[in-house]
Amino acid sequence: xxxxxxxxxxxxxxxxxxxxxxxxxxxxxxxxxxxxxxxxxxxxxxxxxxxxxxxxxxxxxxxxxxxxxxxxxxxxxxxxxxxxxxxxxxxxxxxxxxxxxxxxxxxxxxxxxxxxxxxxxxxxxxxxxxxxxxxxxxxxxxxxxxxxxxxxxxxxxxxxxxxxxxxxxxxxxxxxxxxxxxxxxxxxxxxxxxxxxxxxxxxxxxxxxxxxxxxxxxxxxxxx
Numbered sequence: 001x002x003x004x005x006x007x008x009x010x011x012x013x014x015x016x017x018x019x020x021x022x023x024x025x026x027x028x029x030x031x032x033x034x035x036x037x038x039x040x041x042x043x044x045x046x047x048x049x050x051x052x053x054x055x056x057x058x059x060x061x062x063x064x065x066x067x068x069x070x071x072x073x074x075x076x077x078x079x080x081x082x083x084x085x086x087x088x089x090x091x092x093x094x095x096x097x098x099x100x101x102x103x104x105x106x107x108x109x110x111x112x113x114x115x116x117x118x119x120x121x122x123x124x125x126x127x128x129x130x131x132x133x134x135x136x137x138x139x140x141x142x143x144x145x146x147x148x149x150x151x152x153x154x155x156x157x158x159x160x161x162x163x164x165x166x167x168x169x170x171x172x173x174x175x176x177x178x179x180x181x182x183x184x185x186x187x188x189x190x191x192x193x194x195x196x197x198x199x200x201x202x203x204x205x206x207x208x209x210x211x212x213x214x215x216x217x218x219x220x221x222x223x224x
Contacts, residue, residue, distance in 0.1 A: 001082070001085070003059055003060075004059060004060040004061075004086075005060075005085055005086070005089045006089075007056040007059040007060035007062070008056075008060050008063060008064065008086050008089040008090055008093065009089040009090070009092060009093035009096075010056070010093060011052045011055070011056040011060070011062060011064045011093070012064045012065075012089070012090045012091075012093035012094045012097060012172055012173075013093040013094065013096050013097035013100065014048065014052055014097060015045075015048060015049070015052060015064050015094070015097060015173070016093070016094040016095075016096075016097030016098050016100075016101070016173060016176045016177075017097040017098075017100045017101045017104075018044050018045060018048040018097075019041070019045050019097075019101075019173065019177070019184050020097070020098050020101035020102070020176075020177065020180050020182060020184050020185075021044075021100075021101035021104055021105065022040060022041050022043075022044035022045065022184075023037075023040075023041045023182050023183035023184035024101065024105045024107070024182050024183065024184075025040065025105070026038070026039070026040025026041045026183060027040075027182070027183040037183055038160065038161075038166065041160070041166075041183060041184060042157055042160040042161065043157065045156060045157070045160070046153040046154065046156050046157030046160075047153060049149070049152050049153040049156055050149045050150055050152070050153035051149075052064065053148060053149035053152060053153075054149045057148070057149065060086075062149075063086060063090065064090060064170070064172070065090065065133075065169070065170040065171070065172060065173070066086075066087040066090055066091070066170070066171040066172055066199075067130050067133070067134065067169065067170060067171060067198050067199060067201070067202035068133070068134065068137060068202070069083050069086045069087055069090070070083070070199060070202050070203070070206075071134045071137070071138070071202050071203075071205070071206040074203065074206045074207070074210075075206065075210065087171075087172070090172040091171075091172045091175055091176070093172075094172040094173060094175065094176030095175070095176045095179060097176060098176045098177070098179045098180050099179075101180070102180065107180075107182065110179055111179065111180060111181045111182075112178065112179060112181060112187075112188055113177065113178055113179070113180055113181045113182070113185030113186050113187050113188065114181055114185075114187055115181070115182075115183075115185040115186055115187055116187050116190065117165060117186045117187065117190050117194070118187075118189075118190040118193065121164045122164055122165045122190075122193075122194070123193055123194070123196075123197040124197070125163040125164040125165035125167070126163075126165050126167075126168060126169065126194050126197035126198050126201065127197045127198070127200055127201040127204075128163060128201065129159050129163045129165065129167035129168065129169040129198075129201070130169040130170075130197070130198040130199075130201030130202050130205070131201040131202070131204055131205040131208075132155060132159060132169075132205075133152070133155060133156070133159070133167075133169045133170075133205075134201070134202050134205035134206060134209070135205045135208070135209055136151050136152060136155040137151075137152060138205070138206070138209040138210075138213065139209060139213065140152075142213045156169070165194070168186070168194055168198070169198060169201075170198065171194075171195040171198055171199065174186060174191050174194045174195055174198070175191060175195070178191045
Protein backbone atom coordinates (compact mmCIF):
# COMPACT_ATOMS: atom_id res chain seq x y z
CA UNK A 1 0.00 0.00 0.00
CA UNK A 2 2.84 2.41 0.74
CA UNK A 3 4.25 1.88 -2.74
CA UNK A 4 0.81 2.28 -4.31
CA UNK A 5 0.18 5.54 -2.45
CA UNK A 6 3.60 6.89 -3.31
CA UNK A 7 3.03 5.99 -6.96
CA UNK A 8 -0.25 7.95 -6.94
CA UNK A 9 1.43 10.88 -5.18
CA UNK A 10 4.47 11.00 -7.46
CA UNK A 11 2.49 10.42 -10.64
CA UNK A 12 0.05 13.21 -9.85
CA UNK A 13 2.98 15.47 -8.93
CA UNK A 14 4.54 14.95 -12.36
CA UNK A 15 1.18 15.39 -14.06
CA UNK A 16 0.65 18.81 -12.46
CA UNK A 17 4.26 19.86 -12.95
CA UNK A 18 3.70 19.15 -16.64
CA UNK A 19 0.29 20.83 -16.90
CA UNK A 20 1.38 24.02 -15.14
CA UNK A 21 4.97 24.08 -16.36
CA UNK A 22 4.03 23.59 -20.02
CA UNK A 23 1.33 26.24 -19.61
CA UNK A 24 3.90 28.75 -18.36
CA UNK A 25 6.38 27.86 -21.09
CA UNK A 26 3.69 27.95 -23.79
CA UNK A 27 2.41 31.36 -22.70
CA UNK A 28 5.97 32.73 -22.55
CA UNK A 29 6.74 31.57 -26.09
CA UNK A 30 3.39 32.09 -27.83
CA UNK A 31 3.71 35.86 -28.20
CA UNK A 32 0.11 36.44 -27.15
CA UNK A 33 -1.36 33.81 -29.49
CA UNK A 34 -3.74 31.92 -27.21
CA UNK A 35 -4.30 29.09 -29.69
CA UNK A 36 -0.56 28.39 -29.89
CA UNK A 37 -0.29 28.60 -26.09
CA UNK A 38 -3.13 26.09 -25.70
CA UNK A 39 -1.49 23.73 -28.17
CA UNK A 40 1.78 24.06 -26.25
CA UNK A 41 -0.09 23.12 -23.08
CA UNK A 42 -2.07 20.29 -24.67
CA UNK A 43 0.63 18.18 -26.28
CA UNK A 44 2.86 17.78 -23.20
CA UNK A 45 -0.16 16.93 -21.05
CA UNK A 46 -1.33 14.15 -23.36
CA UNK A 47 2.22 12.85 -23.75
CA UNK A 48 3.01 12.77 -20.03
CA UNK A 49 -0.20 10.87 -19.30
CA UNK A 50 0.93 8.05 -21.59
CA UNK A 51 4.31 7.92 -19.87
CA UNK A 52 2.95 8.12 -16.32
CA UNK A 53 0.32 5.40 -16.87
CA UNK A 54 2.93 3.11 -18.43
CA UNK A 55 5.30 3.69 -15.51
CA UNK A 56 2.90 3.65 -12.57
CA UNK A 57 0.04 1.53 -13.90
CA UNK A 58 1.59 -1.77 -12.76
CA UNK A 59 2.11 -0.34 -9.25
CA UNK A 60 -1.08 1.54 -8.36
CA UNK A 61 -3.30 1.39 -11.41
CA UNK A 62 -2.25 4.98 -12.25
CA UNK A 63 -5.49 6.71 -11.34
CA UNK A 64 -3.98 10.16 -10.57
CA UNK A 65 -7.57 11.33 -10.37
CA UNK A 66 -10.22 11.13 -7.60
CA UNK A 67 -12.94 10.78 -10.25
CA UNK A 68 -11.25 7.64 -11.59
CA UNK A 69 -10.79 6.30 -8.07
CA UNK A 70 -14.49 6.95 -7.44
CA UNK A 71 -15.35 4.96 -10.57
CA UNK A 72 -13.36 1.95 -9.37
CA UNK A 73 -14.89 2.23 -5.90
CA UNK A 74 -18.39 2.13 -7.44
CA UNK A 75 -17.26 -0.99 -9.32
CA UNK A 76 -16.04 -2.47 -6.00
CA UNK A 77 -12.48 -2.75 -7.28
CA UNK A 78 -11.05 -0.58 -4.51
CA UNK A 79 -12.21 -0.26 -0.91
CA UNK A 80 -13.49 3.01 0.56
CA UNK A 81 -10.44 3.20 2.85
CA UNK A 82 -8.01 2.63 0.00
CA UNK A 83 -9.91 5.10 -2.15
CA UNK A 84 -9.70 7.85 0.45
CA UNK A 85 -5.97 7.29 0.82
CA UNK A 86 -5.57 7.40 -2.96
CA UNK A 87 -7.47 10.70 -3.12
CA UNK A 88 -5.34 12.23 -0.35
CA UNK A 89 -2.17 11.18 -2.18
CA UNK A 90 -3.47 12.56 -5.48
CA UNK A 91 -4.46 15.95 -4.07
CA UNK A 92 -1.27 16.45 -2.08
CA UNK A 93 0.88 15.28 -4.98
CA UNK A 94 -0.90 17.62 -7.37
CA UNK A 95 -0.36 20.65 -5.14
CA UNK A 96 3.34 19.83 -4.74
CA UNK A 97 3.54 19.41 -8.52
CA UNK A 98 2.29 22.99 -8.95
CA UNK A 99 4.95 24.19 -6.51
CA UNK A 100 7.60 22.28 -8.50
CA UNK A 101 6.50 24.03 -11.71
CA UNK A 102 6.55 27.42 -9.98
CA UNK A 103 10.08 26.83 -8.68
CA UNK A 104 11.30 25.80 -12.14
CA UNK A 105 9.94 29.00 -13.70
CA UNK A 106 10.78 31.35 -10.80
CA UNK A 107 7.11 32.02 -9.98
CA UNK A 108 5.84 32.66 -6.46
CA UNK A 109 5.52 29.31 -4.71
CA UNK A 110 1.85 29.83 -3.76
CA UNK A 111 0.11 32.10 -6.24
CA UNK A 112 -3.71 31.74 -6.15
CA UNK A 113 -5.21 31.94 -9.61
CA UNK A 114 -7.31 34.83 -10.88
CA UNK A 115 -8.28 32.93 -14.02
CA UNK A 116 -12.10 32.90 -14.12
CA UNK A 117 -13.59 29.60 -15.27
CA UNK A 118 -17.28 29.53 -14.42
CA UNK A 119 -20.78 29.33 -15.88
CA UNK A 120 -23.09 26.58 -17.17
CA UNK A 121 -21.09 25.92 -20.34
CA UNK A 122 -17.90 25.41 -18.33
CA UNK A 123 -19.62 23.12 -15.82
CA UNK A 124 -21.29 21.07 -18.54
CA UNK A 125 -17.94 20.82 -20.31
CA UNK A 126 -16.42 19.31 -17.18
CA UNK A 127 -19.26 16.81 -16.94
CA UNK A 128 -18.69 15.81 -20.58
CA UNK A 129 -14.90 15.73 -20.19
CA UNK A 130 -14.99 13.49 -17.13
CA UNK A 131 -17.71 11.24 -18.53
CA UNK A 132 -15.56 10.75 -21.61
CA UNK A 133 -12.40 10.07 -19.62
CA UNK A 134 -14.01 7.40 -17.46
CA UNK A 135 -15.70 5.92 -20.53
CA UNK A 136 -12.33 5.79 -22.29
CA UNK A 137 -10.72 3.95 -19.37
CA UNK A 138 -13.52 1.44 -18.84
CA UNK A 139 -14.10 0.80 -22.52
CA UNK A 140 -10.42 0.35 -23.32
CA UNK A 141 -9.93 -1.94 -20.31
CA UNK A 142 -12.66 -4.15 -21.74
CA UNK A 143 -11.33 -4.12 -25.31
CA UNK A 144 -7.56 -4.01 -24.81
CA UNK A 145 -6.16 -3.19 -21.38
CA UNK A 146 -2.62 -2.59 -22.68
CA UNK A 147 -3.90 0.31 -24.78
CA UNK A 148 -5.21 2.34 -21.81
CA UNK A 149 -2.16 4.66 -21.55
CA UNK A 150 -2.43 5.66 -25.19
CA UNK A 151 -6.21 5.96 -25.16
CA UNK A 152 -6.16 8.23 -22.09
CA UNK A 153 -3.37 10.42 -23.48
CA UNK A 154 -5.16 10.80 -26.81
CA UNK A 155 -8.53 11.46 -25.19
CA UNK A 156 -7.18 14.26 -23.00
CA UNK A 157 -5.31 15.74 -25.98
CA UNK A 158 -8.59 15.86 -27.91
CA UNK A 159 -10.70 17.01 -24.97
CA UNK A 160 -8.48 20.05 -24.38
CA UNK A 161 -9.85 21.30 -27.69
CA UNK A 162 -13.44 20.08 -27.90
CA UNK A 163 -14.52 21.22 -24.42
CA UNK A 164 -15.04 24.85 -23.45
CA UNK A 165 -13.27 24.25 -20.13
CA UNK A 166 -10.16 22.66 -21.73
CA UNK A 167 -10.95 19.38 -19.95
CA UNK A 168 -9.68 19.44 -16.38
CA UNK A 169 -11.68 16.19 -15.81
CA UNK A 170 -9.90 15.65 -12.48
CA UNK A 171 -10.70 17.04 -9.00
CA UNK A 172 -7.08 16.78 -7.84
CA UNK A 173 -5.90 18.70 -10.91
CA UNK A 174 -8.63 21.28 -10.37
CA UNK A 175 -7.68 21.90 -6.74
CA UNK A 176 -3.98 22.12 -7.55
CA UNK A 177 -4.48 24.51 -10.47
CA UNK A 178 -6.22 26.89 -8.07
CA UNK A 179 -2.77 27.54 -6.58
CA UNK A 180 -1.33 28.80 -9.87
CA UNK A 181 -2.05 32.22 -11.38
CA UNK A 182 -0.77 31.08 -14.75
CA UNK A 183 -2.18 29.96 -18.10
CA UNK A 184 -3.44 26.68 -16.61
CA UNK A 185 -4.93 28.18 -13.44
CA UNK A 186 -8.50 28.37 -12.15
CA UNK A 187 -9.77 30.88 -9.59
CA UNK A 188 -10.22 29.10 -6.23
CA UNK A 189 -13.82 30.33 -6.00
CA UNK A 190 -14.65 28.37 -9.15
CA UNK A 191 -13.04 25.08 -8.11
CA UNK A 192 -15.98 23.53 -6.24
CA UNK A 193 -18.43 23.73 -9.16
CA UNK A 194 -15.88 22.09 -11.46
CA UNK A 195 -15.36 19.26 -8.98
CA UNK A 196 -19.10 18.66 -8.59
CA UNK A 197 -19.54 18.43 -12.36
CA UNK A 198 -16.57 16.08 -12.62
CA UNK A 199 -17.84 13.72 -9.93
CA UNK A 200 -21.31 13.60 -11.49
CA UNK A 201 -19.74 12.84 -14.86
CA UNK A 202 -17.68 10.03 -13.35
CA UNK A 203 -20.69 8.45 -11.64
CA UNK A 204 -22.87 8.62 -14.76
CA UNK A 205 -20.11 7.18 -16.95
CA UNK A 206 -19.42 4.35 -14.50
CA UNK A 207 -23.08 3.34 -14.36
CA UNK A 208 -23.56 3.74 -18.11
CA UNK A 209 -20.55 1.65 -19.05
CA UNK A 210 -21.21 -0.87 -16.31
CA UNK A 211 -24.45 -1.57 -18.17
CA UNK A 212 -23.05 -1.17 -21.69
CA UNK A 213 -20.11 -3.53 -21.15
CA UNK A 214 -21.92 -6.04 -18.95
CA UNK A 215 -21.36 -9.69 -19.82
CA UNK A 216 -23.47 -12.42 -18.21
CA UNK A 217 -21.45 -14.39 -15.70
CA UNK A 218 -18.26 -12.40 -16.20
CA UNK A 219 -16.65 -9.23 -14.99
CA UNK A 220 -16.52 -6.40 -17.48
CA UNK A 221 -12.85 -5.57 -17.50
CA UNK A 222 -9.28 -6.57 -16.87
CA UNK A 223 -7.12 -5.39 -14.03
CA UNK A 224 -6.33 -1.69 -13.64
